[in-house]
Structure formats: C-alpha cells, structure tokens
C-alpha cells in the first residue's frame with residue numbers, strides 16, 4: 001500500500017485553478033496572439049508532436065516574432081511552414097537558440113510543428129503573431145541586428161540592403177539581402193557576434 005506522510009500531494013485540493021498550462025497545438029485566427037510551448041512557463045515534455053495553424057484574413061500575411069526560444073539543440077525542433085499544413089514550403093526548422101528575430105508568411109496561413117525526442121527538455125518558446133498587410137511591391141522591414149546597423153532604407157522588390165556591426169562585433173554573413181519577387185528577403189538577417197565568438201576562430 002502506498003504510504004503518504006503526512007499526506008499525499010495529490011490529495012491537497014487547490015483553492016483555485018492557476019492559469020492552465022499552454023496547450024499542445026491549436027488553430028489561431030485572432031488578429032494577434034501568443035503561442036507558447038506546451039507547459040510554459042515550465043519546461044516542455046518529451047515525445048511531443050504539436051501542431052499550430054495561424055490563420056489571418058484572406059489577403060493578409062502573418063508576422064511572427066520570437067520573444068523567447070530555447071530547445072534542446074539538435075533534438076527538439078520547431079518547424080515552420082509557409083502555408084496551411086506540413087506540405088507547405090518549409091521556412092525553417094529551428095532548434096537550440098538560433099531563430100530569426102521575426103518572419104512572415106507569404107499567404108494568410110502559417111503552420112508550426114513542434115517535435116521533441118524522448119529525453120532532455122528546455123524552456124521552449126514564446127512566439128507573438130500578428131496579422132499584417134504586405135505591400136504588393138515590397139518586402140517587409142528586415143530589421144536591424146542587435147549591435148549593428150543597416151545600410152539602405154528601400155525595401156522594394158529588387159532592392160538590396162546591407163549591414164555592419166559596432167566595433168568589437170563581427171557580422172555573421174556579409175551578403176547583402178535582396179528583396180525577391182515573392183516579398184521575401186534572399187537571406188535571413190545577419191547577426192553581430194561579440195568578441196567571445198571571435199576567439200573561437202583564433
């Protein structure tokens with residue numbers, strides 16, 4: 001017989017329910033909102049497979065911003081597809097802490113799939129989304145790297161912007177970003193990496 005002394009934890013009635021933990025997946029169609037990894041603000045569980053679909057009004061796009069992102073590097077992935085389901089083009093498969101500052105859908109749907117393996121967890125993610133209008137002749141503001149600057153203010157199709165870093169920081173890639181016909185930039189926004197990263201090359 002199971003002995004609980006002085007009492008079993010499960011026997012203690014909660015005076016009221018706290019905020020329920022974030023669900024594994026869902027369909028979101030409000031103009032803006034937040035998607036949290038299941039269990040937030042605690043660690044996510046093992047062996048998850050959670051799907052989210054974000055739907056904006058027809059003719060609009062979805063912008064998502066990564067407010068927090070940390071998963072087990074190499075094993076727990078957030079896949080983002082540019083459309084309604086897993087068959088839509090893959091935007092990226094993110095793990096560890098490497099995510100863009102934000103990204104956009106090219107249609108009014110975005111599909112997210114979070115899969116975790118059977119060991120080791122982390123805090124997961126907090127993603128903000130909003131429905132936005134995309135100008136038919138330009139890309140959206142690509143942002144500016146932390147500790148860096150951007151050269152170029154023209155975001156129209158075919159134009160390029162480039163970046164530099166504050167002294168002591170190194171640009172992660174030098175290629176300028178080109179605004180392509182599909183309203184996407186040709187590369188992700190570079191990062192400005194600090195001195196601690198440089199020392200690994202010396």
Ligand SMILES: [Ca+2]
Nearest residue numbers: 072117119120
């Ligand atoms: Ca894991």
